[in-house]
Amino acid sequence: MSEPTTFIKLDRNILRWRWYKKPNTFRLFVHLLLNANVVDRDFENITVCRGQLLTSRRSLSASLGISEQSVRTSLEHLKSTNEITVRGFSKYSIITVNNYDKYQKTPDKSTAFPPSANHPPTTVQPQYKNDNKEKNYKNDKNTEVRLPALGLFKNVFLTQQELDSLKSQYPDNYSDKIERLSRYLASTGKFYRNHYAVLLQWLEQDLPKEPKRKASYDIDELEKINILDDIN
Known part of the structure; x- marks a missing residue:
């Protein structure tokens, strides 16, 4: 029995996209679309969300058959036009495809399926232990809603409940602190x-x-509480 498949959507306007005639950049972007998570998946101590993939320049270089320098240049192209966001760690990076829903619809329960031998996770998962400093902040999916990354550099992570709490307690200052x-x-x-x-x-x-509050040594006050009687 064949497993369900998913598709990405490419608008014909991509023919006029500024990176369409840059082969390495175009191939890299399509590769990211094809390999980004369709649903959230846990990997060791982090959650790689829908529209994200865990990878490295070396892995991308091997997959695409281009040099690591070409991968670096292509990533910079995509970041410069806000197509992707890259969050780097010491051994790997988490790449987020911005506006991922434009290219991949959200699967319903009938089409979503867990990893298996014939259908591995869509993320590239390196085989090494995750450093403690690289643990991502995880939320309870049953009770909290994860928001897109916040801030100028898209690297601040809050739940909807946490953001609402900040707005309520510090309405004038919370946004400046996030930035x-x-x-x-x-x-x-x-x-x-x-x-x-x-x-x-x-x-x-x-x-x-x-x-x-400064301590009071007013005589009348001391007399009221009978301190002077004790002194005498």
Whole structure:
């Protein structure tokens, strides 16, 4: 019995796409579309979401038969026109195809199927242990809705519930802090397990601190609480 298949959609307007006549860039983009996850899949300590794939320049080079430098150049082309977002780690990268739903419809339960010997996961999964610092922030899929990556560099991850909480508690400052965190992560390469916790800490630090109340040594007040009687 044959397994169900999925398809990608390419609009004929792609003939006028600026990278259509760049063979390596065009091939790479189609390769990413064909290999991106159709549904969320867990890999070790991370979740690779729909429209994403876990890979590396070396793996892409081997799959496409082009040099790693050509892969790097093609990735830069695609990033420059916001076709993809790349989140790099020490041993691999997670590439997100932006607007993935334009190319691949969401499968219903009748067409979605788990990995099997004949149908492996659509992500390229390297065989090595994941470093602790590379653990992605995972959400409980049964209770929380994962949002697209936020911030200028698309590297801040929150659930809908967390974002709503920030909007409610800090309506004037939350968006600035998200952008600040995005720039900080991109410029330093640091990893935080829980972006919501970091944002809360930063926002709480900005709250005005209440001045410390000075101790009162008013004689009348001391007499009222009988402290002077004890002294005498």
